[in-house]
Amino acid sequence: xxxxxxxxxxxxxxxxxxxxxxxxxxxxxxxxxxxxxxxxxxxxxxxxxxxxxxxxxxxxxxxxxxxxxxxxxxxxxxxxxxxxxxxxxxxxxxxxxxxxxxxxxxxxxxxxxxxxxxxxxxxxxxxxxxxxxxxxxxxxxxxxxxxxxxxxxxxxxxxxxxxxxxxxxxxxxxxxxxxxxxxxxxxxxxxxxxxxxxxxxxxxxxxxxxxxxxxxxxxxxxxxxxxxxxxxxxxxxxxxxxxxxxxxxxxxxxxxxxxxxxxxxxxxxxxxxxxxxxxxxxxxxxxxxxxxxxxxxxxxxxxxxxxxxxxxxxxxxxxxxxxxxxxxxxxxxxxxxxxxxxxxxxxxxxxxxxxxxxxxxxxxxxxxxxxxxxxxxxxxxxxxxxxxxxxxxxxxxxxxxxxxxxxxxxxxxxxxxxxxxxxxxxxxxxxxxxxxxxxxxxxxxxxxxxxxxxxxxxxxxxxxxxxxxxxxxxxxxxxxxxxxxxxxxxxxxxxxxxx
Numbered sequence: 446x447x448x449x450x451x452x453x454x455x456x457x458x459x460x461x462x463x464x465x466x467x468x469x470x471x472x473x474x475x476x477x478x479x480x481x482x483x484x485x486x487x488x489x490x491x492x493x494x495x496x497x498x499x500x501x502x503x504x505x506x507x508x509x510x511x512x513x514x515x516x517x518x519x520x521x522x523x524x525x526x527x528x529x530x531x532x533x534x535x536x537x538x539x540x541x542x543x544x545x546x547x548x549x550x551x552x553x554x555x556x557x558x559x560x561x562x563x564x565x566x567x568x569x570x571x572x573x574x575x576x577x578x579x580x581x582x583x584x585x586x587x588x589x590x591x592x593x594x595x596x597x598x599x600x601x602x603x604x605x606x607x608x609x610x611x612x613x614x615x616x617x618x619x620x621x622x623x624x625x626x627x628x629x630x631x632x633x634x635x636x637x638x639x640x641x642x643x644x645x646x647x648x649x650x651x652x653x654x655x656x657x658x659x660x661x662x663x664x665x666x667x668x669x670x671x672x673x674x675x676x677x678x679x680x681x682x683x684x685x686x687x688x689x690x691x692x693x694x695x696x697x698x699x700x701x702x703x704x705x706x707x708x709x710x711x712x713x714x715x716x717x718x719x720x721x722x723x724x725x726x727x728x729x730x731x732x733x734x735x736x737x738x739x740x741x742x743x744x745x746x747x748x749x750x751x752x753x754x755x756x757x758x759x760x761x762x763x764x765x766x767x768x769x770x771x772x773x774x775x776x777x778x779x780x781x782x783x784x785x786x787x788x789x790x791x792x793x794x795x796x797x798x799x800x801x802x803x804x805x806x807x808x809x810x811x812x813x814x815x816x817x818x819x820x821x822x823x824x825x826x827x828x829x830x831x832x833x834x835x836x837x838x839x840x841x842x843x844x845x846x847x848x849x850x851x852x853x854x855x856x857x858x859x860x861x862x863x864x865x866x867x868x869x870x871x872x873x874x875x876x877x878x879x880x881x882x883x884x885x886x887x888x889x890x891x892x893x894x895x896x897x898x899x900x901x902x903x904x905x906x907x908x909x910x911x912x913x914x915x916x917x918x919x920x921x922x923x924x925x926x927x928x929x930x931x932x933x934x935x936x937x938x939x940x941x942x943x944x
Contacts, residue, residue: 449639451543451580457639458576459661462651466665468643474664478893486566486756491546493612493757494564494598495532498547500613504530509544517544525590528557538587541636545581551593558593561585562618566756568602568766570619573660578621579628586629594622600756600765608761615757615765678703678722682866683715717860727861727876734858734937741814741849747776747934748805748815749926750823751895751919760796762833770826771797771899774923775808776931782943784931788920792912794903799837802830806840813847816930818870820850851930854937870929878932886925888918895922 447468449457457464466473495506505524509517517535524531531548547562563578565571578595585592598616606612642649653673657666680695680703687695691710700706704723708716721728751772756765763769772790779785789804791797805827809815817823824845831838856868861876871891874881883890889898901907902915935942 446540447640447643448537449541449636449643451541451577451584454541454580454635454639455573455576457635457642458573459659460651460656460663461642462649462669463663463665464639464642465645465648466668469648470668473668475667476664477662478897480662480664483566489757490566490600490616491564493615494547494562497613497616498549498562499530499532504532506532507534507544509533509535514542518542522588525559536581536584536588536590538584539633539636540640541580541584543581543584545585547598553591553593556591558591559585560593561595563595563597564616565597565599568600570597570599570621571660574599575621575624578625579632580635582622582625583629583632586626594620595625596620596622602765605764606758606761612757674701676701680706682718682722683711684718684866684868685712685714688712714856718866721860721862725862728859730858731937731939734854735939737854737857738849738934738938741816743778743780744810744813745778745934746809746813746815746847747778747927747930748809748817748823749774749923749930750826751892751899751923752826753896753899760798763796763798767829768822768826769796769798770801770830772895772919772923773801773805773808774920774927775805776924776927777808777810778931778934784942786924786927788924790916790919790923792899792902792916794905798830799834802834802837802841806837806844809844809847811843814849815844815847816849816851816934818850818926818930818933819852820848824848851933851937855933858937870926870933873933874929877936878929881925881929881932883922883925886918886922888915889922895919 453464453467456467495504498504507517507520507524514535514537517533518537521531521534521536524534525548528550530550532546533544534548535544536542545561546564549560549562551558551560561581563574563581565574567574574597578597582592582595596618598618600615601617604614606615651669653666653669657663657669680701682703683706688710691706694700694707694710698705703719706719708719711719717728750770752768752770754766754768755763758765758767760769771792772788774786774788776784776786787808789801789808791800827841827845831841834841852868852870855873859873859877861873863876864872871883874883889895898915898919902912902919907915931942934940
């Protein structure tokens with residue numbers, strides 16, 4: 446009888462087809478870079494958890510890759526007779542298996558018992574974590590473990606790293622004992638149903654939908670979508686949330702094409718997107734766009750940040766998942782039409798925050814609009830910096846008072862069929878300024894690769910030559926972001942640039 450891992454049971458909970466493919470066609474799986482990054486973060490948080498729950502290092506880590514599964518299960522049973530913490534304890538029963546992140550010995554009514562802790566890199570308890578805990582508790586009980594309780598430990602996003610490798614406050618526990626223990630019959634049902642799915646000769650017929658990205662991004666999405674009828678103009682191009690009436694109409698009629706949605710169920714912006722998509726004619730209210738921008742006089746600044754975040758902070762005074770800016774580009778457009786760029790980039794490996802803040806204040810001058818694209822992001826980073834560095838707070842917060850969001854102008858006055866429902870700068874720029882192309886950049890072409898490049902650059906293992914190349918790639922990428930805004934501003938404001 447095949448034994449299904451906990452991860453496969455959770456895959457079944459998400460989508461039966463995903464489980465079948467995980468077992469029979471794993472070669473079709475294509476995990477995104479974001480998914481792979483989340484795996485790495487999970488391993489990192491797991492490593493920290495072992496130090497947090499076993500500061501004296503008396504516990505034992507079981508590695509099933511050394512000796513195989515049978516050896517891991519046998520060793521687990523032996524260690525359960527001791528009084529030391531166990532990490533990655535293995536349990537196998539009733540056709541399923543799982544490994545517990547943390548097992549802590551306790552006394553219960555004078556006898557040895559165990560408390561299990563599952564460690565997650567999220568910042569809260571999710572519904573699928575509750576399923577996870579139910580599976581873990583079921584398998585431990587089925588193996589005869591005197592399990593006194595089960596908790597889920599997740600990252601406390603409000604915790605501030607004190608430095609010195611002290612991560613004692615990083616994790617916060619939620620006791621799930623009372624809800625996990627009574628679900629044994631439910632878990633047993635999942636295992637039975639999952640085995641029935643796996644036993645099928647053909648994959649289940651399941652159409653792509655919301656389950657493809659919740660609670661996890663599915664690596665089989667591209668495969669499943671490729672086997673479905675081609676949708677020329679999909680409904681997800683509609684901007685904003687779909688109202689209840691629209692959702693009900695789509696579900697009742699099985700709609701997939703934008704052209705089939707009644708205009709009466711769409712808001713004004715959605716109707717605009719539909720019209721432009723079907724007619725192929727660009728919507729550009731340049732007069733209104735220029736009028737919106739006319740109140741903002743030159744000199745003007747065009748600003749963009751690149752940031753990095755760590756589930757486990759590495760710099761004193763920072764929080765888990767806090768967006769730490771390490772780079773900016775600022776283009777300044779003078780009244781004379783002269784365009785000058787300033788840049789900041791710190792690849793030293795130290796906390797770049799203070800140097801970033803000081804350089805930003807200097808680069809943006811004291812007056813004139815500061816144009817950004819999607820203002821909320823940069824403004825939030827500036828507020829963070831002001832909170833961390835009180836002496837710079839007044840100057841930093843004064844920058845926020847000058848911010849003007851070009852994304853708002855684009856959303857209100859421009860839409861091209863090629864945008865496919867998106868107003869990101871990478872969707873708008875090719876339509877308005879086809880001579881500018883992020884694809885022409887070497888190496889770094891988006892925010893995700895910028896973060897990856899930064900991490901590689903600050904690694905001690907990276908050579909000086911490679912670091913210099915990354916530095917230039919990052920500078921080129923961020924400079925294009927702000928020059929792109931200059932070009933968009935010129936198009937929206939009906940201004941001819943002298944450069």
